[in-house]
Amino acid sequence: MTRPGGRWQNWGRCEQVRPQRVEYPTTVAAVRRSVQSAAARGLQLKAVGSGHSFSGVAVAPGVLLELADLSGLVSVDRERRRVRLLAGTKLHRIPALLAPYGLAMQNLGDIDRQSISGAVSTGTHGTGARFGGIATQVVAATLVTADGELLTVDETHNADLLPAVALGLGALGVLVDVTLQCVPRFVLHAVERPEPVDAVVADLADRAAAADHFEFYWFPHTDLALTKTDTRLPESAPRHRLPAVGKWVDETLLANGLFRATCAAGTVAPPIVPRVNRLATRLTGDREYSDVSAAVFTQRRGVRFREMEYALPVEHLAAAFDELRTLVVERGWRISFPVEVRVAAGDGLWLSTATGRATGYIAVHRYWREDPTEYFAAVEQIMLRHDGRPHWGKMHGLDAAQLRERYPRFDDFTALRDWLDPSRMFRNPYLDRVLGG
Structure with missing residues (x-):
């Protein structure tokens, strides 16, 4: 939590602010009082969750509402x-x-x-x-x-x-x-394994369509993809959980402890990154298990990073990924963090990155002590050429004029904003940029 008078910063340490006021409502009535009080003082107000957005969407220069106690x-x-x-x-x-x-x-x-x-x-x-x-x-x-x-x-x-x-x-x-x-309640059967990245990309559409849940990670400077395929099973299905020791080795020692050390080393000695990435693909991502859904969907992420993610029409996913791979080689960068590729169904939410189309996602990351600017900007240009939409909670460079072209209901949303918040109580610099002032 942010102490009154203190500084708030997000998990990725790429956004920070010193709010004028910090309040901790525990009830809905308390939230209403906070909003009314801010309005009377002429202050903007923003609610904050866990600070896991890499964009400035939750930055609160006026009144910051910590909602951790409004829970249950x-x-x-x-x-x-x-x-x-x-x-x-x-x-x-x-x-x-x-x-x-x-x-x-x-x-x-x-x-x-x-x-x-x-x-x-x-x-x-x-x-x-x-x-x-x-x-x-x-x-x-x-x-x-x-x-x-x-x-x-x-x-x-x-x-x-x-x-x-x-x-x-x-x-x-x-x-x-x-x-x-x-x-x-349901069980997921997970198969995680390294596969040749060229074969995975060539078969990407069929792999994604055939599985309940499919994704892969690609470590730059390697020729392997770490794939994960999850199959939904009824709650009564047998569970074959990962052994405690093996899970600790994979997810704590290797995926967090060793990875943190190698990312830190890569910032001072970039030439070692390709060798480290090739080692990572050999040591991780080869296991099969089943457990309750939440235990399989989610992973512990202990290494701090910054992220940009773009949503593309799913039919553009493979081509955009191949262009990204070529870009890394041509620029001679040393990128320690993997690229993540996922898919999702289309929907009808006005500002959803998947609105109106089946969607593929490409997420790029950099260790938090490395400057992501050049890498993210170049990848962003690839994504834009493929009709990409940036994830609202991740880093990107687009403004309202560019986003309006990518969302059919953008003007409907801003008109609703004009009606519900004509005085812009809930504005902040990020929202001014992506929605207009």
Whole structure:
């Protein structure tokens, strides 16, 4: 948490601010009072989840609302498999909240440290050609608007606003609760293995379509892809969990401890990076196991980094990835962090990166002590040539004029923003850039 008078910074250490005020609401009523108080003082206000966005979407120069204590399960509709959660509830706590009811979230990303409100508001997603991002699981929400009033959005109240409110960038108000459409608890069978990257890319469309969940990582300067294929099974299916010692070696010693050391070494001795990456592909990513869904979807990420991710029409995914590989070779860069490739179903949310089209994602990363500017800018140009849309919670260089061309409902969203927040209480520099002032 941010202490009053202190400095807030995000997890990636690429955004920071010293807010004028910091408040810690524990109830919806307290959020309303905070908004009304900020309005009376003429201050802007932003709610903050876990700080896992790499963009400036959560930067709060005026009043910063820490929502960590606005957390927990509000209600469960067993018959319709719906759960209502307070906005600050962390993703990693949700499986335990749902387990007594035999429920699970339909899909998750590979990191679960975010708050549910932050995850849906920025378009966090997992992988799977038949599954949308986390915001597509939202069937109702409650928002505190700029006048401190509650706006309920569900099947019977303001239903037409759900495609905007479910993924609203924090620009429409403060989300205080969301209702998720859940599914019966299930098991995932995971197969992780290294494969020749050329073969994986050549067969990418079929691989993604055939699997429930498919993704791969490519370490630059290698010819292997670390693939992960997950198959959904009923909860009653046998589970073959990873042995505790083996899991610790893979996920703590190698994937975090050793990787952190090699990334740090690569910043002072870049020529070692290709050899280290080739070693990494031999030591990791070759295992098979099954467990409850959340334990398979998510991974612990202990090495700090910065990230840019672009969403592309899925039919452009392989070509864009090949151009990225060529770019790294031509520029002679030494990139220690892998490139991540995933897929998702299209949806109808106004500002979703997957709106209106089946989507592939390419994410690039750099160790947090390395300057990502040149690498990210060059990759961004490739993604833009392939009709890419940047992830709202990741680093990118686009502004409102460029984004308007990429989102058919962009003007509808900004018109709704004009109606709900005419005084721009919820603005910040990032939102001014991507939505206009």
